[in-house]
Amino acid sequence: MQTASTVLMVEPIAFGYNSQTAENNYFQVEQKDADIQEKALQEFNDFAAKLRSKGVKVVTVQDTLEPHSPDSIFPNNWVSFHENGKAVFYPMFAPNRRVERRTDILDTLRSEGFSIEKVEDFSHFENEEKYLEGTGSMIFDHDYKIAYGSVSLRLDEELFRKFCAEFGFTPVVFHSFQNVGDQRLPIYHTNVMMCVAKEFVVICLDCIDDEMEREKVQEVIKSTNKELIEISEDQLQQFAGNMLQVQNEAGEKFLVMSETAYKSLTSDQIQRIENHCEIIHADLNTIETNGGGSARCMLAEVFLPKAL
Structure with a gap:
């Protein structure tokens, strides 16, 4: 299944600019507003309400004050949830993001009726300074079992290939x-x-x-018979690549x-998207500016089977 009908979101409690991730996330801009957390929380709540x-289905858990994790609002980087009942923990580049990995969040999903049979933990690769930041660094085509990965400090090619072989x-x-x-x-996340x-x-x-890599990616996309909708680098800078398709329990996408x-987006791009599904968009300006991530980064898809 390509699209999940349940997503996990982590409610911020002390959101802010993270200097550790800003080393290679060039989307981040530090704002000096005293009410950044308040604004981010309002954006988070409005976004979840729209979904x-x-x-x-949106499962929300609240961040903890200690240990402080300013980027906890982006859970898709440290965990993914799969149809075979596995959860995967990922190795993270920034030390202050590693504390985001929380087993109690798995218990929350179990209490929502999902089955987690096994946790695959790749986080020990942090000891080798090898990182693979979940569905931030990897883009899955579940229908065709293809994983796209742009190499950066957040995606180690050897580790990416190892993950793909195992899954x-x-x-x-x-x-x-x-x-x-x-x-x-290098772009920090695919x-x-x-x-x-x-x-x-x-x-x-x-x-x-x-050019050869670009042509290869195009050929792979073409082989899946999916419509290719191009965006410009200027649009990328406005987070136009940071999108996620979801569905509701009725199957509407x-x-x-x-x-x-x-x-x-141009009117033509919007029309081409809307030929396939409705668009949901939300004001995430504070989160985007300080966190350097957008809508897709805030959503961890839950593909887990339901418990019997």
Whole structure:
């Protein structure tokens, strides 16, 4: 199944700019407002309410004050939940993000009726300074068992290939870049430059600088018969690649994105998306600016089977 009908969200309690992740997340800008947490919480609650209003099941858990984890609002980087009843814990680049891994969150999902039969823990690779930040760094095409991964400090190629071998995905490895001042630097997470939905793929091909890699990615997408919807690098900077398709329990599909991303799209791009599904967009400006992540980063899909 490509789209989940349940998502996990972590409610912020001390959200703010994270200097450790800003080392290679060039989307982050530090705001000095005293009410950043209050604004982020309002954005979080409004976003969750929009999803629920469409019938998407949202399981929310609250962050903890101690240990302090300013990026806990982005749970998809440290955990993923699979149809075979497995949860996976991932190795994280920033030391202050590693404390986000919480086994009590698994208990919350069990209490919601989901079955977690095994936890696959890759976090020990942090000791080797190898990182693989979940569905931030990997984009899954579940229908075709393909995993797309853009190499960066947050995606170690060897570890990515190891994950794919263990979980039965065919890895598609490439390198993507963005302009930072007068430099061309690696994009920190694959999910800011591409999104795979049931019937289409949104992607910024212009940020794949190597022509052979770019053609390879296009060929793989073409082989899945999914419509390819290109976005520009300027749109990528507005989080237009950071989208996720979800569905409600009736099977109706939605493409989820931020207000910033939505406003950056052309009418043609919007129409092409809406030919396949409705768009849900929410104001996430405070979260995007300080956290350097957007709508997709806030959602951990729950594909787990229901407990018998």
